[in-house]
Amino acid sequence: MSWTDERVETLKRMWGEGQSASAIAKELGGVTRNAVIGKVHRLGLSNRTEEAEAAPAAAPAPQPVAEKKAEKKPAAPKPEPQPTAAKPEAAPAEKPAVAAQPATFTPVPRRPIVPAGQPLPPQPSANEISPEALASVREVEKKARKLTLMELTERTCKWPIGDPATDKFWFCGLPSQPGKPYCEAHVSVAFQPMSSRRDRRR
DNA sequence: CCCTGATTCGC
DNA sequence: GCGAATCAGG
Numbered sequence A: 001m002s003w004t005d006e007r008v009e010t011l012k013r014m015w016g017e018g019q020s021a022s023a024i025a026k027e028l029g030g031v032t033r034n035a036v037i038g039k040v041h042r043l044g045l046s047n048r049t050e051e052a053e054a055a056p057a058a059a060p061a062p063q064p065v066a067e068k069k070a071e072k073k074p075a076a077p078k079p080e081p082q083p084t085a086a087k088p089e090a091a092p093a094e095k096p097a098v099a100a101q102p103a104t105f106t107p108v109p110r111r112p113i114v115p116a117g118q119p120l121p122p123q124p125s126a127n128e129i130s131p132e133a134l135a136s137v138r139e140v141e142k143k144a145r146k147l148t149l150m151e152l153t154e155r156t157c158k159w160p161i162g163d164p165a166t167d168k169f170w171f172c173g174l175p176s177q178p179g180k181p182y183c184e185a186h187v188s189v190a191f192q193p194m195s196s197r198r199d200r201r202r
Numbered sequence B: 001c002c003c004t005g006a007t008t009c010g011c
Numbered sequence C: 001g002c003g004a005a006t007c008a009g010g
Helices: A004-017 A021-028 A033-043 A132-140 A183-189
Strands: A161-162 A169-171
Touching: A004 A021, A004 A033, A021 A033, A132 A183
Parallel strands: none
Antiparallel strands: A161 A169
8 A cells, every 4th residue: 555645644634633553554454553653754743742832942953963054044934834733722714614612612622532442332231131241240340440441452341331421430441352342241241142132021 | 461652774 | 755673661
């Protein structure tokens, strides 16, 4: 595969969103995370340098490498493109869809993203699940690694535990079954064979 | 171990 | 320019 404009665009976008190199590589396909990282560096957007305003007085000349002969720019307007600057500030662009936000707009920068997860699992409905599996789940959830969303990987159980609306929320995080999004215990409650679903008519 | 990005260097 | 191999961490 080659770095077409489209692929580069995807790379830039995802990198700007804080996606990991491996995630980007998977999304693009046909490349490894090394390739992605290499490209990122070649594109010069390796580090999200946004804190360039930290040194007001200090002369910003951290370049050990002396430029060959580029000292002639009395007013060279070279606006360095800010690739990852997602600031909800004065936007020159117009937002036709949404009315201008009042000053109450949350300035909190929305950081990273969800690691391309599978659709979140249904919470265990206390019924229609074998008592053994339920007991197993309760046991397992006491050993849960309590990972955050960002800490999940393809090999960690993504079973949510607790109430997302509170601080008491995390993901199981135990080793997931190969190819499955959950650990063994949660797989057993997540994937219910139709046959085990007795219709409890009453 | 699992993962992350950074760097090198032959191609 | 490209990216596998390697390095240096968490």
